[in-house]
Amino acid sequence: MGANMKRAFLDVKRQAHSYRPIEERIRDFNEVEVPPAPDVLKIQAERCMDCGIPFCHGCGCPLENQIPEINAAVAAGRLADAWDLLASTSNFPEFTSRVCPALCEASCTAGQHLDPVTIRQIERYTVDAAFEQGLVKIRRVTKRSGKSVAVVGAGPAGLAAADILNQHGHKVTVFERDRFPGGLLRYGIPDFKLDKGVIERRIKLLEAEGVVFETGVNIGIDISCDYLKRKFDAIVIATGTRAPRDLNVPGRELKGILPATVFLAKQNRLVSGEDSGEHPFTAKGKKVLVIGGGDTGSDCVGTSIRQGAKSVTQIEIMPKPPETRSVNTPWPAWPYMLRTSSSHLEGCDRRWNISTKAFQGKNGSVQRVCCTEIEWELSPQGKPLKFTEKGEPFELEADLVLLAMGFTGIPKEDPYPAQLGLNLERNLIKAGCDGITDVSGVFAAGDVKSGPSLVVRAIASGAKVAQSVNAFLNKK
Ligand SMILES: Cc1cc2nc3c(=O)[nH]c(=O)nc-3n(C[C@H](O)[C@H](O)[C@H](O)COP(=O)(O)OP(=O)(O)OC[C@H]3O[C@@H](n4cnc5c(N)ncnc54)[C@H](O)[C@@H]3O)c2cc1C
Structure with a gap:
């Protein structure tokens, strides 16, 4: 490691990915993320402190990727070494470097007082460049076990x-x-x-x-x-x-209420050309309500916006997480905190502490959702224990309801x-x-x-x- 690299985490600011402009990206289903340029990433890799105990490797990454060594190889321009290190623990870094929430970055030592190293983007650069440069080769199996x-x-x-x-x-x-x-x-x-x-x-x-x-x-x-x-x-x-979690409240049988995965899978089949024609539950011109505040719900938000929804609201029964790492999930734990996805940035009303009581409609199709606000009783550690309803019931207009409440x-x-x-x-x-x-x-x-x-x-x-x-x- 060069002398200048040892201090890079103090001197160089974190530069992570950006997104394609909203106006452009909501017109297609292409990837929204724009990775930093390779030269930028090499400098970003120098921010790795090569700390005594690499928490990113031992505590953050379930695959135990050798992150400090990969960072050092990328910083030094040794792509082949970085790829060999990455491939030695990770079967499919091209998937994780696109969709992983980056548990490693949450436990990066630099992140205790500064911003963490952009580990996921360095991983993405390593695998994408390795494919481009022909370093990912067919590994022929020469000896078969007979099993x-x-x-x-x-x-x-x-x-x-x-x-x-x-x-x-x-x-x-x-x-x-x-x-x-x-x-x-x-x-x-x-x-x-x-x-x-x-x-x-x-x-x-x-x-x-x-x-x-x-x-x-x-x-x-x-x-x-x-x-x-x-x-x-x-x-x-x-x-x-x-098996998706259902919401068995009055009116559930109305048309226009469906599990998120049915909605998302159909759109993916249309994009790939596996299926053709119109999406049978398209959000086009509709007021969409997504029930469930997690990742699946966020994917429904982005998909509905691309289909041309009139409005998109996402509701969640749990309380709104804190804007920064909660004291109950201190470093190097995965932080409990508010997460805002690229889809949320595209235009969505997000609400928390809301319980769904019933669906109502006309001619067999959903038109509105009856809700109440709730208040959570929290444990001393801040864990939601039980809720009570508060205030008057209210209605949200919706002619497409997507259930994204887990499995x-x-x-x-x-x-x-x-x-x-x-x-x-x-x-x-x-x-x-x-x-x-x-x-x-x-x-x-x-x-x-x-x-x-x-x-x-x-x-x-x-x-x-x-x-x-x-x-x-x-x-x-
Ligand atoms: C909408 C959505 C978005 C997500 N986004 C992210 C994300 O951004 N980042 C992230 O890290 N995770 C994300 N996840 C979670 C992640 O996708 C899953 O945790 C992961 O795919 C689980 O992998 P798996 O191989 O165990 O199961 P699955 O990916 O569910 O694969 C199981 C496979 O088994 C097949 N199968 C089932 N039964 C049979 C049978 N009887 N015979 C033959 N085949 C069968 C199924 O068809 C399926 O293909 C998301 C999940 C959802 C639903």
């Missing part, structure tokens, strides 16, 4: 497990219910956050390396789990948690857990952190094991479970 693995679900967890098991020499087949692989990367996260060409590029690589994809196959229905047990030496279940686990109608004899816990597959379930040879990874979370955690889970599967197969 086979069925991975059920082609989301980030299943893809990570498939990648690693294939590199260990096992013959991997990924079964996916949807028409194309990617899971929520493809059918949940909008294109304006993650261009689907980035997924295609990775799937082609995995195929070239020997991973087989069987898409449009619903395991448990199109193919029984008995068949999987007979044909494969191990099974990895990475099916996600797509409840495995859809009840899915037969595969019972066919495999798996035990469930909180409507998820019961398994240890190593992914080992109660049924020998069957493993679980990602959201279906731990509950709805993040892409980076799904990849880390898939990678960890792959090691358990490999150990199991080597003993077999």
